[in-house]
Amino acid sequence: MEINMKNVSAKNENLIFEGLICAIDIHRQAMKLSENMINKFENTMLSLIVFGIISLNLNLLRIGLSQNNIKEFVFPFFFVTVCILYMFLGNYSRQNIIDHNNDIFVVAYSVQWYAAPLYIQKMIFFLLQRSAKNFFLNLGKLFVVSLECFATLIRLQYLILLLYIQRDKERRKLNQKV
Numbered sequence: 124m125e126i127n128m129k130n131v132s133a134k135n136e137n138l139i140f141e142g143l144i145c146a147i148d149i150h151r152q153a154m155k156l157s158e159n160m161i162n163k164f165e166n167t168m169l170s171l172i173v174f175g176i177i178s179l180n181l182n183l184l185r186i187g188l189s190q191n192n193i194k195e196f197v198f199p200f201f202f203v204t205v206c207i208l209y210m211f212l213g214n215y216s217r218q219n220i221i222d223h224n225n226d227i228f229v230v231a232y233s234v235q236w237y238a239a240p241l242y243i244q245k246m247i248f249f250l251l252q253r254s255a256k257n258f259f260l261n262l263g264k265l266f267v268v269s270l271e272c273f274a275t276l277i278r279l280q281y282l283i284l285l286l287y288i289q290r291d292k293e294r295r296k297l298n299q300k301v
Contacts, residue, residue, distance in 0.1 A: 139239075143246045150227055150250070154258060157220055161260050161268075169263040176276070179206040183284045187291070207277065214273035217260050221269060224258040 161168075185199035231250045239247065259267045266272050 140243055140246065143243060143250070146227075147246065147250050147253075150224075150253070153220075154224065157260060161262065165263055169265075172262070175206050175210060176280075179203060179210075179280055180283060182206070183280060184287060187284055187288045210276060211273055214268055214270055217268035218270045220260065221258060228255060 179202075182199040182202045186196060186203065189195040189199070228251065231247055234247060237244070259269070262268050266275075
């Protein structure tokens, strides 16, 4: 997005100034709304995450213990798929919010601010200063909701499953020896 600031009339300057004020206000309100929604639903989301992780672990356990039995494999596999999809969509939507915040910084930075009048430069500087801070949505002050967090949760679930399967095999070997 490139804006030519050299041939700007007084009327256009006012329109640009009003547009910048509006953009900054919308950005501020969107960030405030995101933080308020996280704060309002924090306990509910945290309990849903705990329930989802427990459900995912138990269903992964059932898959690991199914021992080539298709009937025992189908329902846990369906529930694991639903849990992973639920976790992905929740984290993906929050990642979208973070990405849009970063896009505002990139757009404001790429504007030809040096050719703008001084008061518009100050507005752009204010927007750059606010957008330069990383904006994250923290859930329960435990983790940042993003795709990176989703990948970490999936990796953790996979490691827990491998650990349990390994211990189960060791127990079976010990039981066979006895």
